[in-house]
Amino acid sequence: MPRTAFGLTRANLDLYLDLIRWNRPAGWLLLLWPSLSALWIAKGGYPGLHLLTVFVLGTFLMRSAGCCINDVADKEFDRHVKRTANRPVTSGQVSVKEAIYLGAMIALIAFLLVLTTNRVCVVWSFAALLIAIAYPFAKRFVSMPQAVLGVAFSFGIPMAFSAINGENLSALHAADVVPPFAWCLLGSNLFWVLAYDTEYAMVDRDDDIKIGIKTSAITLAKYDVLCIMIFYAIYLGSWWYLLVSTRPGLWINLSVILAILQAFAHFMLIRKRDREKCFKAFRLNHWLGATLFVGVVLSYL
8 A cells, every 4th residue: 555754554644634633624713713813912913923823733733632632532432423433533443542642743743833932821831731631521520511622722812812921021920921801802712612512512412412421412401502692692792892992993893793693694503403504503613713803803904
């Protein structure tokens, strides 16, 4: 069988790419847009090519490493879920050891990127890693594990502020490196994660009930759609309030209005709880995040 660089067969490479969801970019884009928005806000405009590269590549790499961790942790559960039964680890095509090595190697590359920033950002990266590792196991103990994912997928926000402000640590109080405003942005973004990951959980609800996994879709039961729309409302309302308090103007208002229209479109998709339409709503969420990011960028031009 033909081998690629590094001695991998083409089949091995395809399996590894499938393991990190190479052909499903929605996941890492959901992580990217709030991180880049925070980077622009912290800097007050374009953060420079170096930090932009670190955060774009770092986000992709950490999401890829997270997929390896998740699939190892969920190996025994995934085989009982229609959507995940053929994933490389649970189907036995990639061993647990291979997945762990691949995830560790990818995480190491991401860490090397973080080392090019500053020591405060490096410290926060360890916290981000611990939360990412904790999430797959939260599904066994927490009735709303999506809240844990919300923290993990929002942690690029304090890291963005530390990447910008940590350069001037000698002139700042330590608490000012990641100011309260950044934590408010994280809290706001958490509700967006609750919204889209509950849509995602609705896809697998029947299977998850059978195998005993806890998800927000199961916990919220018949109130799932209502709560998702409340999560969207809290997210968009708080996001708008936080941004116009520091950067009032047309672009923030327009981006939030467009995001509200997208959230309503998601409601039309999920209201009957059809599996395919719920999955479509989840996958479309990265456009909502991109819309708000574009609003932030334009507001700083």
